[in-house]
Amino acid sequence: MNLAPNVSAIRQRHLAFALLLAISVIVFGTPLRTLAVLSWSEDRYSHLLLIPLVSTFLLYLERARIFSAPTDRRGAAFSLLLAAAAVYALSALTPLGAGNRLAVMILSAVLVWAGAFALCYGTSVLCAAAFPLGFLAFMIPLPENVLNWITHALQSASADTSAVLFRAIGMPSFRDGFRFNLPGVEIEIAKECSGIRSTFALVLVSVLAGYILLRSPYGRICLALAAIPIGIFKNAVRIVALSYLGVYVDRSYLDGKLHHQYGGLVFSSLSLMLVIPLIILLRRSEVHSKPPREGVGQMLPATEKIGS
Numbered sequence: 001m002n003l004a005p006n007v008s009a010i011r012q013r014h015l016a017f018a019l020l021l022a023i024s025v026i027v028f029g030t031p032l033r034t035l036a037v038l039s040w041s042e043d044r045y046s047h048l049l050l051i052p053l054v055s056t057f058l059l060y061l062e063r064a065r066i067f068s069a070p071t072d073r074r075g076a077a078f079s080l081l082l083a084a085a086a087v088y089a090l091s092a093l094t095p096l097g098a099g100n101r102l103a104v105m106i107l108s109a110v111l112v113w114a115g116a117f118a119l120c121y122g123t124s125v126l127c128a129a130a131f132p133l134g135f136l137a138f139m140i141p142l143p144e145n146v147l148n149w150i151t152h153a154l155q156s157a158s159a160d161t162s163a164v165l166f167r168a169i170g171m172p173s174f175r176d177g178f179r180f181n182l183p184g185v186e187i188e189i190a191k192e193c194s195g196i197r198s199t200f201a202l203v204l205v206s207v208l209a210g211y212i213l214l215r216s217p218y219g220r221i222c223l224a225l226a227a228i229p230i231g232i233f234k235n236a237v238r239i240v241a242l243s244y245l246g247v248y249v250d251r252s253y254l255d256g257k258l259h260h261q262y263g264g265l266v267f268s269s270l271s272l273m274l275v276i277p278l279i280i281l282l283r284r285s286e287v288h289s290k291p292p293r294e295g296v297g298q299m300l301p302a303t304e305k306i307g308s
Helices: 003-027 029-039 050-061 077-092 097-119 123-128 130-139 144-168 198-215 215-246 251-257 263-285 300-306
Strands: 172-178 180-183 183-187
Touching: 003 029, 029 050, 029 097, 050 130, 050 251, 077 123, 097 123, 097 130, 123 130, 130 198, 144 180, 144 198, 144 215, 180 215, 183 215, 183 251, 198 215, 198 263, 215 251, 215 263
Parallel strands: none
Antiparallel strands: 172 180, 180 183
């Protein structure tokens, strides 16, 4: 009997949120355009534009659970909007570099979106949508100095792992920092070969897979953290494999299509071969644990409700 009023009420909330979202996009138009240009032009930031699409898809996929009980309790909304205003004021009043200012502005935008969401649907719906909304934090671009530090750390880790693999396969090598003297050739693990793009992608995929396939916070955290050493190992295998082919098969492998075009796809399969067994192991470790509340953090129950 009350189905029609409930549907009408939730549609009104959807329209209100869409209106607030449109206003926020206008207000943050300049930093959002800058973010889009950065994502298109810089490989290390290429994932940024995908984040809001993934969050939107998760909200849609779990809409039956998330929007099942909207309320008028909006305490969290005002806290988030106040935090967004404080961050926005920080970016306007504090002398920041261009990269740092963009990161702060996008953080402010994300807080505004979360606050608008809580304002329209209530605190309980905000809690139910914690992961899809929290995932938006990945669209905040890391400042250039932080990104350079991460790149250098991945370079160093890839070089260390590559040195171990060279010894393991019995390939003669002499290391000098990021350079390796191999039989008849010298290679360098440059910034472009740090694997930062593929490692970021693997971390994002692992976070999503943990949310969909695992139910314990411990398992999800373990899977997300494991993506980093797996990404480093995959990159080292790529470096060593291409070096071996370049030395003993054909020198063109060092600068050919396998290096620049197809290598990412070919060697990314190695990451999946390592991630999938880890997911299976973590799922098995949860078999005897207490089941979670229905629908929380699980995609399958929400999908079943959608189709009902």
